[in-house]
Amino acid sequence: MKSTTQRFKYVDHLWDDKKAAALGDDQVALFLYRSNILGADLRITNYGGGNTSCKTIEKDPLTDADVEVMWIKGSGGDIGTLTKAGIAGLYTDRLRDLKNVYGGLADEDRMVGLFNHCIYDLDSKAPSIDTPLHGLLPFKHIDHLHPDALIAVAAAKDSEKVTREIWGDTMGWVPWQRPGFDLGLQLEKCLNENPGIRGIVLGSHGLFTWGDTSHECYMNSLEVIEMASEFIEKKIKENGSVFGGQKIESLPKEERLEKAAQLMPMLRGLCSSENRMIGHFTDSDVVLEYINSNDLERLAPMGTSCPDHFLRTKIQPLVLRLDAKEDLSDTGAVLAKLRPAFEEYRQGYQDYYDSHKRENSPAVRDANPVIIIYPGVGMFSFAKNKQTTRVANEFYVNAINVMRGAEAITEYTSLPRQEAFDIEYWLLEEAKLQRMPKEKPLSRKVALVTGAGGGIGKAIADKLAEEGANVVLTDIAEDRLKEGVSTYGRDTASYTVCDVTEGASIAAAYGKACLEFGGVDIVVHSAGLAISKPIEDTTEKDWDLLQDVLVKGQFQLAKQAVAIMRKQGLGGDFISIASKNGLVSGPNNVGYGTSKAAQQHMARLLAAELGGDKIRVNTVNPDGVIVGSKIWEGDWAEGRAKAYGITVDELPAHYAKRNLLNEIIYPEDIANGVFACVGILDKTTGNIINVDGGMANAFVR
Template sequence: MTAEPHPEAATLLERSHRLGADPRNTNYAGGNTSAKGTATDPVTGQDVDLMWVKGSGGDLGTLTEAGLAALRLDRLRALTEVYPGVEREDEMVAAFDFCLHGKGGAAPSIDTAMHGLVNAAHVDHLHPDSGIALACAADGEALTKECFGNQVVWVPWRRPGFQLGLDIAAIKKANPEAIGCILGGHGITAWGDTSDECEANSLRIIRTAEQFLVERGKSDPFGPVVPGYEPLPEAERRARAAALAPVLRGLASTDRPQVGHYNDSDPVLDFVSRAEHPRLAALGTSCPDHFLRTKVRPLVLDLPPTTPLDEAIARLKELHTAYRTDYQAYYERHATPDSPAMRGADPAVVLIPGVGMFSYGKDKQTARVAGEFYVNAINVMRGAEAVSTYSPIEESEKFRIEYWALEEAKLQRMPKPKPLATRIALVTGAGSGIGKAIANRLVAEGACVVVADINADNAATVAAELGGPDKAVPVTVDITSEEQIKTAFDQAVLAFGGVDLLVNNAGISISKPLLETTAKDWDLQHDIMARGSFLSSREAARVMIDQNMGGDIIYIASKNSIFAGPNNIAYSATKADQAHQVRLLAAELGAHGIRVNGVNPDGVVQGSGIFAGGWGAQRAATYGIPEEELGKFYAQRTLLKREVLPEHVANAVFALTGGDLTHTTGLHVPVDAGVAAAFLR
């Protein structure tokens, strides 16, 4: 049975959840909170003073006890006696480990000293947009005084670390009337004798700053709207975004593959329509949490949204080349022999006037959060420009944060990426059966999946089961419709930035003898499987070619594409059509690095939508057996005497796309437990 957290820790978690639930208070995973209290030392039985503080990583809104670090205050504060000075302050992070109380819990963060050295029972360090706006204003110190009087103290920019903790502790001691401080270029810190008092002080600073910016600020801090740069109408805007998304993802993935996120919220569209956005975007973000995720500055298209698409794409490629050159120069200006290697020169954020913002990361959540952080940065710039001039920290300081040895160590501790990390898959017929199993396997291996199905409820259910929009999104599509397929791929690229993997799985089967097979039966099966696969593959190829990142197309064909069985002319013929599409497209698309392969299952009865829809009863009647015995019947006619399940087909899809068969295209993999008559010749 799990022990209940210490009362002070429990109160801290409750406060953290309330603060972290409101984006006005702090950004995702931004800031940290702490509480001090007394507990019994299990060794001596004596009371010991402890501090519970949010550890490295994690998010205040979802913080758990496991995300807290518990430290002995006497040992933590004794570190001041051995502190070697600001030039060696990074060494103190390792020393925090020797202050831990008990086992388990999170690793102490760089901000631990800020919480432990400040003489207050409860401390909050947060990154509210309103507080950072003051922190990044050219005359932030004077504005802080004007806004708060003596209750909130200005702290000049200092990189997070032990010295900043000492500075804030000294400032609190020297200003007993203060409830907190504005940290230049960074955020806010507040304190209190009780958890409620600390939370109230944090909210007082945040809300007072918000009100000050509104009442004191000018109404158009970003300048007038530039004629021609207004947001496109929604349908036109999203169509333009879908056309640009694969190209942009390819550019942003020059150094390493990235997942994308699209944001056309009002703050973004307003910012990129205004006269001052080029100047402000070039200044970059400021709060360390921001530019660690957004890079030092975004790439900004300098053309109106009505520019012909090919001209806009050509200009984006020019700007991308210039961005990479500039980023390389930024790295070389500030790197020292001890600096980590450059992590990549591609932008993490791309701004397109009239269209919106594209952001990128190693997975969907990282890409989405990067975009959210840039919206935070827009809010900060708006506030700072409303009352002053936006003045972020120096570029050299940004570099010290971005290429901090401690940040590099954190990155090196990250788990190894899964085999399909950064891959984006669209699976047709994924609402049930084989398609659902394939979608499950792809997500489990790190891919983002678009669950495409004609049944909207099934698609939505599967996407939710797979983890929701950071892992999987549903799209409703009848794959016999060119328009619906185009729409499905547009939804895919807007959700994740592009498509790397198409699985043509959707199917239907009607089992009848030749003389009972109608033209309607024939047309329906060919429309769904042969025509639908062709249309889906054509749209996938367009996206993949625009991305210039290669890709995979997998056809879930059938043993019937090889084997001639009775009473099955329409289904088997269309499966043979699919099988030859594999060979034809492998030959055509190889020049673009796109591999095309097939899987030939047989007898997949369990969980199959086709079998449940009447195919099972028809095939059982053909073989003269009860329908419930069909799976076992199919198994007994195989060489291995094993029943084939949807998961076995999913395994084959992963084998073809997981990274080991990089030089394989035009292949059909049997997943039939061994049907000799269907051996490839």
């Protein structure tokens, strides 16, 4: 007999008996465990999709009587990361009593407010629209999922007939309707008319399954999904091809990535005509099979079927009319081809809104595409932050899998446009959007920081990320970069090894920023080194190294950044981390001081040249950053101590005493100076901000 794990080919069996046993008889804990492992398999449900619940017997705090309480994922939650704080606890009887006051489909929005009168747990998350779908069913544990295979069945022509073909009379089927109280009544009716069924397929929507225990519910869900998956794969083998076969061939992997990196900033600029966006790219086998197919032109305009899909991906993607082998180096020529396509898409979205809006519909939202398809290359997505755009990308991959399965079974069908519009512009959905927290100052921006493996560079990256930016850390020390990037949450940061003395290395770093996030808005040149020697001891090698890292590196970084920023057409910021030494003449400092002065004047020259592009160039001058600064780990500290006739240990106090505020300067202080330039002083360019505690001889005016 096969083991449990061997039984499944198309889903991941993740239930661990030892972990479950450690939770004992705590049904809520077991429900959360089941939710998390279901959410870990993107073929079962994606981020924020689906819902899970359990029912337990609790003591009523007012009567001390035993009452049934339903625990369910709250509004806006994600089952893969669900915790007790993200669920709602409601009296089941009170929820069912709402049937007595329900006034029909026109009453749906009012019912959501009445869920609050059913709250048992005062620490509950706001109940979701799916609450009655679970509450009106009698089972102890319930899963509502959006598996690719099940939505393929649900979105197939003759879905009810296909459901019977796969599961016989063991599964119910309910036609599409918008989630709400009435859909809960329809599920209850379906169960009453088909006692003994193991689940229900929701037309164009998803799956409901259940069990008396959390494990039984989990296994039931996996078995139902497995049966659908096996059925679809059998049909695909019988058909012999998917999506009508391949129309074009993909470029080789490296060429695809190069094309994507070239195109990303242009797409980002066009998608940001109303609000700045962050990008994501994928060229997985699943995506390439679809976007290179003969059926792409037929299927893409149909849009997605599952509400969870199109709420995140928009009703349909934009398919680019660019040849995969086309030369993208001429930005003007490429943009001349792309702009009409975007204008056509925006107008199409406006027409969709105008044709389907209701009297009380919210105002039209950003009309730019979320999903963009480049046949032969890959798929792009653009949204307000990295998590949202990544999840949108993943949801469209789910939609591709749905189309693949539905086409294999019979024929793919999408929701009628009016139904889709009513979901997208539902007042409850709008209310959810309005409850979103205010965005941080640097949200929607991408920053690349050199020398970010530690010290000042890492502090700058930390500050920019804290204020909402996506950050790309670069350095020559990969071990430092790996350690540094591990301190950020998912979807916040990336890293790449970059030697700023090499133009090709800088180009690769910018390519990484474009592929990861769509482009770059902020560049901070913090990479540096310090050599302190008398002129007679300063070698040509010393001089060249300082010039290459500090000056030539800044030139190359700025030149390549400007090319990307101009592609985007969104302006930008370039920040040079120079030094007080570029303004003040000190002993034993000819190589370093000259390089820093060159950085400062280059920044002024760039500011004068790039103002018309809304690219602001400013300089932050640190001084005496000893604690936490990488350059003080080497010979520089000894050289400066010798120049001032003190010991290395005396340097921090020496530097603090010599500034007007008598303050020690930390890397975080320099980071604050950078943030002031990019996040607050938005009408400042060509400026120098001294972060040195006040050095009178370094005053610029």
